[in-house]
Amino acid sequence: MSEVFNFDDGKHRFEVRLRRNKNNSYVVMIHRGDGAEEKELQVSAKVLGTGQFQFSLDNVIYKCSVAKDGDVRFIHLDGEDYEITRVSETAEEFGEAEEDLGSLSSPMPGRIVKLLVKPGDRVKKGQDLIVVEAMKMENKIAAPFDGTVKKVFFPEGDQIEANVPLIEIEEG
Amino acid sequence: MFNRILVANRGEIASRVIGSAQEMGIETVAVYSDVDEDAVQVHAADFAYPLGDPKPSESYLNMNKIINVALESGSEAIHPGYGFLSENAEFAKKVIDAGLIWIGPTPEALHAVGDKIQAKKTMKAANIPVIPGYHGGSRNKKYLLKKAQEIGFPLLIKAAAGGGGRGMRIVNSKEEFFSLYDSARREAKAAFGNGDVFLEKYFEHIRHIEFQILGDHFGNIIHLNERECSIQRRHQKIIEETPSMALDDDLRKQMGEVAIAAARAVNYTNAGSVEFILDQDNNFYFMEINARLQVEHTITEATTGVDLVKWQIKIAAGQEITLKQEDVLGRGHALEFRIYAENPEKQFMPTAGKIYQMQFPVGVNIRTDLGIPTSGGEVSTFYDSMIAKLIVQAENREEAIQKMRWALRNYSAQGVKTNIPFLKEVLNHPNFLSGDTHTDFVDAHFYKWREYKETPNEVLLAAALFEVMEPFMTTGNDVNASVVLNGIDQHSTVIWRKMGTWGRESLDVISDKITGTLGRGKKAIKKIIPVKGKDIGSSFLPDSDPFSPWRSLGSWKLNKDEK
Numbered sequence: 001m002s003e004v005f006n007f008d009d010g011k012h013r014f015e016v017r018l019r020r021n022k023n024n025s026y027v028v029m030i031h032r033g034d035g036a037e038e039k040e041l042q043v044s045a046k047v048l049g050t051g052q053f054q055f056s057l058d059n060v061i062y063k064c065s066v067a068k069d070g071d072v073r074f075i076h077l078d079g080e081d082y083e084i085t086r087v088s089e090t091a092e093e094f095g096e097a098e099e100d101l102g103s104l105s106s107p108m109p110g111r112i113v114k115l116l117v118k119p120g121d122r123v124k125k126g127q128d129l130i131v132v133e134a135m136k137m138e139n140k141i142a143a144p145f146d147g148t149v150k151k152v153f154f155p156e157g158d159q160i161e162a163n164v165p166l167i168e169i170e171e172g
Numbered sequence: 173m174f175n176r177i178l179v180a181n182r183g184e185i186a187s188r189v190i191g192s193a194q195e196m197g198i199e200t201v202a203v204y205s206d207v208d209e210d211a212v213q214v215h216a217a218d219f220a221y222p223l224g225d226p227k228p229s230e231s232y233l234n235m236n237k238i239i240n241v242a243l244e245s246g247s248e249a250i251h252p253g254y255g256f257l258s259e260n261a262e263f264a265k266k267v268i269d270a271g272l273i274w275i276g277p278t279p280e281a282l283h284a285v286g287d288k289i290q291a292k293k294t295m296k297a298a299n300i301p302v303i304p305g306y307h308g309g310s311r312n313k314k315y316l317l318k319k320a321q322e323i324g325f326p327l328l329i330k331a332a333a334g335g336g337g338r339g340m341r342i343v344n345s346k347e348e349f350f351s352l353y354d355s356a357r358r359e360a361k362a363a364f365g366n367g368d369v370f371l372e373k374y375f376e377h378i379r380h381i382e383f384q385i386l387g388d389h390f391g392n393i394i395h396l397n398e399r400e401c402s403i404q405r406r407h408q409k410i411i412e413e414t415p416s417m418a419l420d421d422d423l424r425k426q427m428g429e430v431a432i433a434a435a436r437a438v439n440y441t442n443a444g445s446v447e448f449i450l451d452q453d454n455n456f457y458f459m460e461i462n463a464r465l466q467v468e469h470t471i472t473e474a475t476t477g478v479d480l481v482k483w484q485i486k487i488a489a490g491q492e493i494t495l496k497q498e499d500v501l502g503r504g505h506a507l508e509f510r511i512y513a514e515n516p517e518k519q520f521m522p523t524a525g526k527i528y529q530m531q532f533p534v535g536v537n538i539r540t541d542l543g544i545p546t547s548g549g550e551v552s553t554f555y556d557s558m559i560a561k562l563i564v565q566a567e568n569r570e571e572a573i574q575k576m577r578w579a580l581r582n583y584s585a586q587g588v589k590t591n592i593p594f595l596k597e598v599l600n601h602p603n604f605l606s607g608d609t610h611t612d613f614v615d616a617h618f619y620k621w622r623e624y625k626e627t628p629n630e631v632l633l634a635a636a637l638f639e640v641m642e643p644f645m646t647t648g649n650d651v652n653a654s655v656v657l658n659g660i661d662q663h664s665t666v667i668w669r670k671m672g673t674w675g676r677e678s679l680d681v682i683s684d685k686i687t688g689t690l691g692r693g694k695k696a697i698k699k700i701i702p703v704k705g706k707d708i709g710s711s712f713l714p715d716s717d718p719f720s721p722w723r724s725l726g727s728w729k730l731n732k733d734e735k
Contacts, residue, residue, distance in 0.1 A: 005636045009627040016636040028636065030629050039629055045637045050645045051529055051586075055637055062630060066638040067528035067586035073635050076531060079581030081592065082631045086639070 002029075006087040007073075012138055013087065033138045035114075035131065104141050104167050106132060106160045113138060115156050117167075121149045129167055132160070147171045173489050174198050174249050177275070178242040179213065181253030182232060184543035184561060185467070186213035189251050192481035194218075201245045203238060205231035207552050212545055221245060226554045232256045235263045239270050249273035249488060251481075255556070258464040261286060275488040277442045277463045284438040285461040289332055289370060291438070295458050298437035300430055303449070303457040305372035316371065317349055323373050329353060331360035332368040339363060342374055375451055377610050379418050380404070382445040382462070383431035384472045386483055388493045393435050395428045396472050396480075397502045399445075402609040403598065405520045410591070410614075411598065412468035412508045414475055417569070417607030418450055427456055434458055443469070443484050467510070467561065470539060474506035474565035505572040506565040509595050511583065513557040516594035517622055522557035525588045526550050532560070533582035538575065539563040540583075551588055559585055569607070573599060593623045 002019040012033035019027045025044040032038070045055040054063050065076040075082040114131040117123060123143040130141040130152075150168040154160060176199040179186045190200040190213060202217030205226040214220040221241045223231040231237070233256055242250055250267050252258035252275070261282035267274045276282070285291050289307045296302050305327075306319040320327055320343070329352060331339025339360030341352040353369070361367035379402045387393040400416035401409040419427070431446035438461065445466050447459040469480050478495065487493065513523045527549050532540045541561040544551065551557055562579055566572040580596050598604055601617055610616075 003636075003640060005639050007627075007632060007635055012627070014627070014632050016632050018636050018640060020640075026637070026640075028633055030632050032629075032632075034626070041629065041633060043633060043637070045641060047641050047644050051638075052645075053637065053641055055634065057630065057633070062634070064634045064638075065529055065531060065584065065586065066634065068638075068642075069526070069528065069587060073638065074528065074586035075631055075634055075638075076529075076584040076586060077631055077634055080625070081584055081586070081590075082625070082627060083589075084627060084631070084635060086635070 008085045008087050009082070010085075033140065035138070104129070104144070104169070105163050105165050110139075110160060112154050112156055112158050112160060112166070115152060117149050117152070119149050119151055123147060123149060123169065129169075132166075141166060143169060145169070145171050174273070174485070176201060176218075176245070176247050177249045177251055177485070178203065178238070178245060178247035179217065179251050179253065180232065180238045180242075181251075181256055181258075182208055182211055182213055182555065184212065184541045184558070185253040185255075185465070186211075187216035188541050189253060189465075189481050190216040192479055193251075193485060196482060196485060198485070201241070201247050203232070203241055205554070207550070207554060210545055210549065212542060212549075215545065219245060226552070228256070228554065232555075235260075235266055239266060239272070242267075242272055243270060247272065249275050249485075251275040251484065252464070254464045254467055259286060259462075273488050275442070275484050277440055277444060281438050281440050282463050285440075285444075285463050288460060291460060292458070294437055295434055298433060300434050300437065300458045301456065303372045303375075303459070305370060307370045309368065313350060313353065316353065317346065320349055320371055321346060323371060326374040326376070328372045328374040329356040329369050330372060331356065331364060331366075332370055333360065333364035333366040339369060375449060377452060377612065378402075379416065379450040379609065380409075380447065380611055381416055381419070381427065381450045381456065382447045382466075383428055384466075384469065384480070385431055385435045385440065385444050385446060386480070386487070386493055386495075387435055387441045387444075388487045389441055389490060390492045392493045393432050393440065394493060394495060394497045394500060395431050395446075396476050396478060396500050398424060398427065399468055399471055400609065401468060402611050403604075403613045404611055405516075405614045409468065410510050410512070411595070412471055413569075413572075414471045414506050415502055417609070418454070423454060423456075430456075430458070434461065442487050443480050467558075468508050470541060470561060470563045471506035471508045471565075474537065474539065474563055475502045475504060476500055477503070504565055504567045505569040506563060507572050507576050508561055508563045509576060509580065509599075510558055510591075511560045511562060511585070511595070512591045513551040513559055513585070513588040514591050515589045516591050516618075520591070522553075523589045524551045524553045524557065527559070527585045528587040529584070530586070531582065531584045533562075533579040535575075535579070537565040538579050539565075544585075548587075559588075559590065573605065593625070594618070594621065597621070 002017045005016045007014045007016065014033055015031040017029040021027060024046055028041045028043055030039045030041065041057060043055050043057050045053055047053050051066050054061055062077060067074040071086045073084050073086060075084065110132045112130060113133045117129050123129065125143055125145050127143045128140045129143055132139050132141060147169040150170050152167050153165055173196065177193055178201040179189045180203060182204065186202060190202065193200045200217040202213040202220040203223050204211055204214050204220055205223045207226040208214065223234065223237055225231060235257065250272055257263040258276065259282055261279045264274045264276060264282055265279040284294065292302045292307055304323050306323065310316060326342055326344045329341040329343060339356050341356040343349050343352050356369050357367040360369055379400060381398050381400055383398050384396040385393060386396065397414060398416050398419060399412050399414045401412045403411040427448060434446045435444065440461065443465050445462040447462060448456045449459055450456045465480060465484060473480055514520045515523055527544060530546045543559050551559065562583060564572055564575040564579055566575050577599055580592060580599065583592060603617060
């Protein structure tokens with residue numbers, strides 16, 4: 001069983017999947033909204049006190065301090081302070097609601113930043129297809145199933161309205 | 173000596189004054205407004221009395237309330253700290269009239285330096301170099317233009333009654349003079365009810381240099397070297413250092429003598445600072461005397477080993493200064509960085525709110541004067557938003573900068589936006605590193621500054637781990653509320669101690685190890701810490717140093733309630 005957490009740093013959206021292995025060790029998948037490649041990390045962690053813990057990543061121990069205020073997380077790590085917001089999963093549900101449709105629609109008004117596939121490409125379930133920037137955040141449209149790209153409706157750079165079809169995929 | 177004194181202030185300066193008094197065996201009385209029930213001075217003092225309404229005018233500026241508390245609590249003297257009533261001649265007189273002792277300059281001296289125009293005239297008469305200008309009362313525009321041309325352009329029109337930049341105009345040429353003169357008068361009249369203005373030469377590229385002075389009631393006046401406070405924002409200092417990169421021994425001696433002469437000209441007693449501007453040709457001009465203990469007095473303490481607050485108290489109690497001018501030795505280099513709850517990206521606008529967790533560095537010759545409790549304090553909108561002062565001292569400027577870098581990395585106030593990221597960048601700016609610091613530094617190099625920082629994977633990882641581990645974190649009374657991140661602290665009861673030194677060296681070792689796994693993160697670490705551990709070995713002073721301020725001072729480094 002893995003747990004999923006979504007965060008927002010004001011510029012990008014991130015998804016972190018955490019699977020507990022045994023005791024205090026985890027396998028973590030980080031899906032970055034800023035276009036950087038997805039990472040799988042092995043980590044073990046230990047609580048030190050309120051908001052204080054350490055984790056070990058590739059034999060390096062990090063000490064970390066986190067404070068929370070509602071959804072906001074204040075994180076002190078490696079001599080730097082970060083402020084990120086935890087985004088509830090329900091806010092992400094629009095992606096799943098579209099899953100049954102062969103043509104994928106824009107979640108909100110925005111701009112097409114990048115097309116990652118072209119018509120005729122074979123795609124796998126979960127593969128990123130299009131990067132859309134909306135409300136200063138980048139969102140990726142992922143393939144809901146394995147299939148072939150039939151049609152891409154807009155070129156890169158185009159402004160789009162909410163709920164317009166962006167790409168069509170034929171399942172199979 | 174006094175048995176009990178009242179400290180008429182709040183926050184870090186109140187608890188700092190209390191610390192020195194307690195070391196002298198003097199009982200201390202703090203005052204607090206309704207929002208300050210958990211403020212640092214309340215915990216630091218032996219007794220704390222309420223002032224009620226948090227509005228400054230009803231609390232820390234209310235003369236009668238404070239004097240009544242002093243009398244009621246059996247205090248014999250009042251220390252005003254800085255700000256609030258510290259330079260108020262009327263308050264000083266009231267304190268004395270109530271039969272109490274005022275720990276500060278005499279009301280006469282406060283009055284003499286408080287009127288800026290009068291003070292300049294006094295200084296001019298005493299042959300102290302003042303900024304060329306016209307301070308007479310003429311309103312004849314033709315005559316004023318003639319005076320303006322004598323002074324030369326650019327020049328500054330300033331409101332006689334003013335402050336805070338209102339009624340102030342920079343005139344670049346004689347064509348602009350009349351219209352700017354009229355508008356300055358209008359603005360001054362509207363803001364202060366008094367349209368009088370004076371003219372002064374305007375300097376664009378200057379350093380702000382001040383000399384710490386101490387004077388007693390026996391006519392002894394000494395100076396304790398200079399502080400450079402050129403780096404400012406919103407006309408307020410944020411970074412101070414001593415010694416200044418611009419002064420050599422000759423200039424220091426010369427300016428120090430002038431500072432003493434300026435203090436003598438107004439029969440100055442107790443602690444104060446004589447402020448000068450220093451132009452690019454090393455000409456210096458008297459600006460004003462700050463008749464109080466200043467925020468940045470700490471760096472003078474760090475290099476001279478003299479506890480200025482103790483001397484303030486001793487002088488007020490009628491003791492003679494035993495310290496001779498030739499005994500004052502500046503040792504090494506000290507920096508003070510002021511940590512504010514503010515947003516550097518929005519014109520340094522103050523921020524307010526709850527601080528959930530606070531971490532600060534502990535180490536030899538690193539001093540943290542905290543303005544809010546470590547166990548989660550509130551930055552109130554009623555008062556100044558300075559959270560803390562971070563002071564480091566080392567053998568030379570380079571080492572002090574390296575130490576400050578490390579100290580800033582280990583300082584964190586979680587819950588409000590602070591100027592820490594901004595301060596870190598100042599610390600890496602080539603002009604700061606080379607000592608090329610002037611009062612236009614922030615505008616010239618950090619205009620419309622934005623923090624640019626990506627969120628590394630480690631942070632996202634930490635955020636997710638926090639979510640799953642939070643239920644297992646202890647609640648309630650928790651020693652880790654104040655975390656000493658640095659393993660150097662031998663007395664730390666917190667868990668970091670077990671983990672060994674988490675200093676510059678260990679970070680470097682780690683950053684070497686994590687090539688490939690951290691990617692960008694490694695580069696970031698290298699950028700912030702360009703030195704190897706072996707280069708910093710000598711930056712710690714030996715404990716046997718008789719001038720080390722940490723031998724005699726220190727009780728206020730940590731609030732006693734944290735132990």
